[in-house]
Amino acid sequence: MSETFAAPGPVAEYPTIAARTRAPRLGVTVVSALVDAIVRGDLAPGSSLPPEAVLCEQFGVSRTVIRESAKRLEEKGLVTVAQGRGTLVLPPASWNMVDATVLAALVANDATLGVLDELSAVRAALEAVIARDAAARRTPAELERLREALELMRATVDDEPRFSQADVEFHQRVGEITSNRLADSIVRTLFAEARESARFHLHSQLDVTLREHERVFAAIEARDPDEAEAAMRAHILDAWERRRPPSPKR
Structure with a gap:
């Protein structure tokens, strides 16, 4: 699934996603942090998620965790896979705002x-x-x-x-x-x-x-x-x- 992400570039070109305290399930930590970043506007609608390699380095997790996290974001309506453009952030109108993780981020921000x-x-x-x-x-x-x-x-x-x-x-x-x-x-x-x-x-x-x-x-x-x-x-x-x-x- 690596083709769903934009080609890797220098880490400095992408926003640093603040990782929360490590949880037993690493994917939960990654998804929560990415949801927060999208809701806050750190990752604006129409922009691409940072490449797998960048996210792996930022969170200290494997590519498998990042790929599964991207799936969870897509299920919540926050991102979509665009052929040749990577995983794109969607506007708020597409978000599942009753999803507990999304709603928690909306309230917190x-x-x-x-x-x-x-x-x-x-x-x-x-x-x-x-x-x-x-x-x-x-x-x-x-x-x-x-x-x-x-x-x-x-x-x-x-x-x-x-x-x-x-x-x-x-x-x-x-x-x-x-x-x-x-x-x-x-x-x-x-x-x-x-x-x-x-x-x-x-x-x-x-x-x-x-x-x-x-x-x-x-x-x-x-x-x-x-x-x-x-x-x-x-x-x-x-x-x-x-x-x-x-x-x-x-």
Whole structure:
């Protein structure tokens, strides 16, 4: 597959890709570093990945690892093989932004908070659908499990780390009720990556957050799909507005 890469040139002609701490699976390290470089713009759309020999030297890995890493990038929509031109970086419109590695890089390099804004909007829309479905189909046993998560939130409202974990548990239990497995899976990915961002964890008003969850629970308990949808959408959007730091000055 070496013909898929541009002909080797002096190392100085290519950007140095900062390798992360070596992982047990070398390909994971290489893919993560290359994804970061593409998302940051170090490797611009239309440019070629550095040749195999250059990447092997930069990462200290074999050609096999580099070739497999290039395949993973192609699967994520970040690059494409162009005959005679090497492996070309694709524009953001082609990226699989729900891919965990790509999404993590987008959040980590989100200087303007635009990605987190979009993530919250998408999450609000999907979780609203999930809550609506949960209200329509929940069983008594499922409602009790949801009640347990809400009670844990009430019991830990003065302990932010434990409250945060109870908050996650509440949303997971709502997701367990829905029949929309796709929406639940996407939400879990979005929420997991958002929580990895320090900017997502700024202190918010826990008592207000608790009341918002109580409204969602009450709607699901009452089997009121319209109210459950509205309550969950409002909670996700309002919670992000409370914790969102001011946009950086440009």
